Amino acid sequence: MENDLNCLTASAAAAAIRAGETSSEMLVSACIARINDRESTVHAWVNFNAENALTQARECDAALARGDDVGPLHGVPVGLKDIIDTADLPTESGSRLFAGRRPAQDSACAALLRAAGAVILGKTVTTEFALTQARGTTNPHDPSRTPGGSSSGSAAAVADFMVQLAVGSQTGGSVIRPASFCGIYGYKPTYGSISRRGVLIISRYLDHLGLYSRSLEDLAIMGDALMQRDAGDFDMRFHPERQLSEITAEPEATEAPRLAYVKGPAWDHAEDHMPAVFDAYVAGLGGIIQEVELGGIFDQALDAQATIMNASLWANLGELCEQHPEEIEDETKERVIAGRDIRAADFIHATELADSLVRALDGLFENYDALVTAAAPGEAPTGLDYTGNAAFQRIWTMTGLPTLTLPLLQGPNGMPIGVQVIGPKGRDEELFRAARWLDALAE
Amino acid sequence: MENDLNCLTASAAAAAIRAGETSSEMLVSACIARINDRESTVHAWVNFNAENALTQARECDAALARGDDVGPLHGVPVGLKDIIDTADLPTESGSRLFAGRRPAQDSACAALLRAAGAVILGKTVTTEFALTQARGTTNPHDPSRTPGGSSSGSAAAVADFMVQLAVGSQTGGSVIRPASFCGIYGYKPTYGSISRRGVLIISRYLDHLGLYSRSLEDLAIMGDALMQRDAGDFDMRFHPERQLSEITAEPEATEAPRLAYVKGPAWDHAEDHMPAVFDAYVAGLGGIIQEVELGGIFDQALDAQATIMNASLWANLGELCEQHPEEIEDETKERVIAGRDIRAADFIHATELADSLVRALDGLFENYDALVTAAAPGEAPTGLDYTGNAAFQRIWTMTGLPTLTLPLLQGPNGMPIGVQVIGPKGRDEELFRAARWLDALAE
Structure with a gap:
């Protein structure tokens, strides 16, 4: 299995595609085969459309055949946590309330990944509203264990070689903890360096998008693609002075x-x-x-983080919980109501x-x-x-x-x-x- | 009176000093004479020390005589609202509680003005904690009328030709309104462009420092001196792309x-x-x-601004009001308590x-x-x-x-x-x- 295309890192896969040693269609097909084989155990995906992914892959291959300029992730598949809007797949935020919701347009994150050449393979399982109510994803190393959350599907899909890269989010500990549990690389950039336009906001003060991969170099390449200023996120403030992929490409540090x-x-x-x-x-x-x-x-610190998070949850989700109590899990409602009287x-x-x-x-x-x-x-x-x-x-x-x-x-x-x-x-x-x-x- | 040195604009005064046509000591002396003449009517100053101001002025003159590089406000006097810390004069925030308080060091604002060559003439009257409790300053155009607040003394002192320039602050309307009432130029820059390190904070979300002068050009010169990044104010974010004084010095716009x-x-x-x-x-x-x-x-908008302001007032001043009720005016306590239950x-x-x-x-x-x-x-x-x-x-x-x-x-x-x-x-x-x-x- 280790020689299969789906097991390549993103940078190796992108290099092989650019060199004509493989194609995006072959790479994406290998990932789809892996998903078909393993998804009934791992449950990493909530909206996954093989034909949509293959169409994007074929377009990538055609662009390369035409000699178009291609981005650093050209032809490489990415999974997106299902709180990140995509125009071509539903975005349901782990909630029955949003079942089948079709955003009118891509989030900034999805658009930047497409601009870098990535294929959006599908949407990965999130706990309800990126909070604590789990949705059945298992840890690829042991299906009796949790992969962590709330970015459960993103971490599990990368760890299980279903996809090279994935995007998750962290308001408490939802990027780094699943990466640790699943044995992969996870990265939460400085607050305010990846736009959250088109992403479910549960606390603007705490919400970060974060990245998963199976190598440090891949985190750097994806980070460079996503850390772009965007007036659509009012809290964007930081931008690295250098490309992260320049750091990972440097000769070894002495x-x-x-x-x-x-x-x-x-x-x-x-x-x-x-x-x-x-x-x-x-x-x-x-x-x-x-x-x-x-x-x-x-x-x-921990008490203060809880105060900020709980107050924000009520501000952002309180009305939803009050208006649709039967569509929202009790565990989620209890978390949200905890912030009402702060x-x-x-x-x-x-x-x-x-x-x-x-x-x-x-x-x-x-x-x-x-x-x-x-x-x-x-x-x-x-x-x-x-x-x-x-x-x-x-x-x-x-x-x-x-x-x-x-x-x-x-x-x-x-x-x-x-x-x-x-x-x-x-x-x-x-x-x-x-x-x-x-x-x-x-x- | 119009020919007196104290009636010059800051830019004219600075040019005359640099040209050797007058001295900082003569300019500051003219301002002191004006204050001695008018202060019993206007009540613009809370801490004003003529000898301290003259010492600074003589140092400016000596620096010029030595041929030192001098800043754009070299030798020009400035008044600072008494919520802005100065190492050489008390900073009392219009409050009995802080009577005689001596900050250990200059605020960023005071330090930047000194670096630009300005003489800190004294501290100007503020309402209690820059809120609504007035402290007796009158409008130079009619002593039966308010000069506005909370930057009452800063606006009145500039309008009454006691000083060329002054700094105030605005959380609701405390820079622009006094300027309007007193018939002078007032400027509140973009939020986050002047550091508030060493300034009383009553709402970090709303507090701005702002400037007073008797010409637009003077606002630009003072703005350029003060709009400098400072890691000591966490909300600093904006910085003009061009010097404002380049704009005011341009040939007339067509x-x-x-x-x-x-x-x-x-x-x-x-x-x-x-x-x-x-x-x-x-x-x-x-x-x-x-x-x-x-x-x-x-x-x-007005309701939302009140919510932000009132919540902040309780967060910043609530404990003070509860611990020292007898030292704080009833009007101030009522304003502060309004935010307690938000x-x-x-x-x-x-x-x-x-x-x-x-x-x-x-x-x-x-x-x-x-x-x-x-x-x-x-x-x-x-x-x-x-x-x-x-x-x-x-x-x-x-x-x-x-x-x-x-x-x-x-x-x-x-x-x-x-x-x-x-x-x-x-x-x-x-x-x-x-x-x-x-x-x-x-x-």
Whole structure:
């Protein structure tokens, strides 16, 4: 199977297509075959139309045959979390209420991927409204375990070799945690660097789009395609100074990054085996990493993130839950109603705490190039209802720092555990430089 | 009196100092003499130290004598609203609670003005916490009338020829309204273009620093000095692409701007004579201006601005009011407590309405270079307790669009009335281009 086209990385597949060694149609056909073979076990896709995907692939091949200029993802398939609007496939946000909803136009994200040459293979399963109600996706490494959520289908489809790339989203921990559970690369860029126009918003203060792939280079290529300014998202603010794919294409770094191993309040949620797993990993890195405690105001971070998130959920979904109670799962309604009575001043104070955390972290980055911590509390839990604990992502979501996870470790049951690397806000290229060093070291 | 040094504009004074025709010490002495003469009537200053100002002036003169490089405001005095921290003078925010408070360091604003060569003449009277409780400043045109607020002393001091330039702040309508009432030039730049580090924050979502002068050119020079990026203010986002003083120094424009005369919900608050005053002004402009109605979502704007402001006041000042009730005026406490029970979702919806208004206005600027409306509901009201109605500023404060007022009109009692000009968000240079054309036309 490892020699099958669907198992190539995106960059290898794109190079093979450009070189005429394969075609987009052949690549997409291999992915479709894999989906047909495995979907009844993995349940990664909610709207998937083989003929629509093959039509796009054939158009890519025709463009190449004509000698058209082609983008860096030309002919490569991508899965999109089903909260991301597409003009050619329904977008249902994991909700019965939106069953069959057909957006009038592509989201900014879908349009940018198409402009880079990608084939939109289909829409991947999301929990209801990108919250906690799971929709049956399984972990490709063990179908009795969750793939994580809310970007369940995006992570599982990439991990199961059904597609090279996928887009997810993170408001609490929904990009990085599924990547860790599924053993793939996941990347949440700096807040405000990928447009959310045409994406379901559950908290504009916290919502990030994020990326999945099976190599660091692929994250960089997809990131470059998506990190484009767009007046349609009022919170767009950051843009990397350099192309991320320039960083991953550089000759090997001669100088090791200066790394901080951070713990802080999330570690109260870690499984018993995790300190030993991480301490051993850190010890193997030697003198380039120092342990740094995140205390003080960091102890308030998880509560503040919950205040911002819950207030936003009620603001964005409260009316929907009140008007259509029978169409929305109880678990979702309970999450949404939790924000109804939050006071504006508490919300404002929580956003100010987030800024104070950013200032404190800015100070830390004067001495370190990147931070390292766990990407999740442990291995993917057994059972499909509970998608896992977001504590290890929430500080980085509320502060908007760029973070990615590398699939470098394993837990006691042989399930993957990710190493989370966090970079300075707005300087994603530095995150990639440190991550590349760690990734190469593990090879 | 018109030939006195204190009556020069800032640009004329700076040029005379650079040319050796006068000195900073002579200029500052003339301002001090004017203050000594008039302060018992105007009450514009709260902390004013003649010796401290003269020391700075002599240092400016010495630097010039040494041949040092000098900034565009070298030797020119400036007044700062007493919510703006200065290391050499107390900053009391109009509050007994902060009587004698000595900040450890200059605000970003004070430091930038000093870097441009300005002499900090003193701190000007603000209402308590830049809210509504007035502190006795009178209108230089009629001491029985308010100068407006909350930047009462800054506007009155410039209008009364006590100082060339002053800085105020606007959360509702506190820069533009006093300028209109006092018959001077006032400018509130695009939100996020002047750092508020070291300034009392009552609503980070709405607070803007703003500028006063007696010429448009002076606003541009001071704006250029202050609109500098600063990581210390998390909401800094905009920076004009060109120096504003390049715009005001350009040869006369040959092409008239395309202007929209906008009314909208603020006009429900206008005095009876105002439609006639403005209709006559607009008729005089001829075909370059068209009336445009601001309806639809603009009808919700004033309520939404109040929601954002009141929620912020409680978040920022609620604890102070609860802990020190006897030190804070009842009127202030009543304003602050009004925000206590606002729900987070209502606050979030109000901020989203603000964004929708920006989008709607962005659309309007596709057809117009600038908008024109009244700067206040009418002439300055009689009495010193009530500083006037902010309805004509609140939409531009909540949307963060750049706005300035030109002292071009008079009301039935001979009191000044400003023409407010509003530019596209983040493009203050276009605002100045239109304002310059209107200002020149009126000469």
